[in-house]
Amino acid sequence: MSGGFARLPAPPYYAVIFSSRRNGADPGEYAAAADRMLELARVQPGFLGVESAREADGFGITVSYWESEAAIRAWREHAEHAQVRRHGRRHWYEHYELRVARVERASGFEGG
Amino acid sequence: MSGGFARLPAPPYYAVIFSSRRNGADPGEYAAAADRMLELARVQPGFLGVESAREADGFGITVSYWESEAAIRAWREHAEHAQVRRHGRRHWYEHYELRVARVERASGFEGG
DSSP states (O other), X not given: OOSOOOXXXXXXXXXXXXXXXXXXXXXXXXXXXXXXXXXXXXXXXXXXXXXXXXXXXXXXXXXEEESOHHHHHHHHTOHHHHHHHHHHHHHTEEEEEEEEEEEEEEEEEXXX | OOSOOOOOOSSXXXXXXXXXXXXXXXXHHHHHHHHHHHHHXXXXXXXXXXXXXXXXXXXXXXXXXXXXXXXXXXXXXXXXXXXXXXXXXXXXXXXXXXXXXXEEEEEEEEOO
16 A cells, blocks of 8 residues: 555645554564554545555554544544554554654655 | 665654656756756755655655755755755646645555
């Protein structure tokens, strides 16, 4: 799921910044769960896009973008997502930090 | 500069989400410039911390955290930083997107 820019509307919208350190356990199971979560998120109302990068040492940042706080809340309460988060805390993450932010402006650059 | 969690105060504060694709040019020069920018940012008024991760394919996310929009603006106007940004657009980045967001809530998990 890594490597791509999200195509987003003009601000305002919301970002969930998820910084995490993986412990390296269950790489195949983790990748499959990440793919499944993306598949579910994409059909959530208000989902706008996601960007993700992880270093070889296990530290990664995933930013998901949402139309509203209500959309973030609904995704948080999604039963399968909640179950995978619990599993992740027990088995996959040494540490994570999650920050919810309102994006107020955006700009970009693409080379020729 | 990768691999670490920022130690941040309680929200609200601001995040600059910088997603980019490197072209792979000048890796040593790029790394030195990134270190220098971090050294300068750390002594800017209102700088709170930074987190960064880049995939082997060149896609990366850096999130810097700031006390206020004014602090972000002052860093943006820092002469050496502005010069390095210009150089980066010409030589180092295929594409980047920059989003400025107000962090409204945060939570975290650290395993035992």
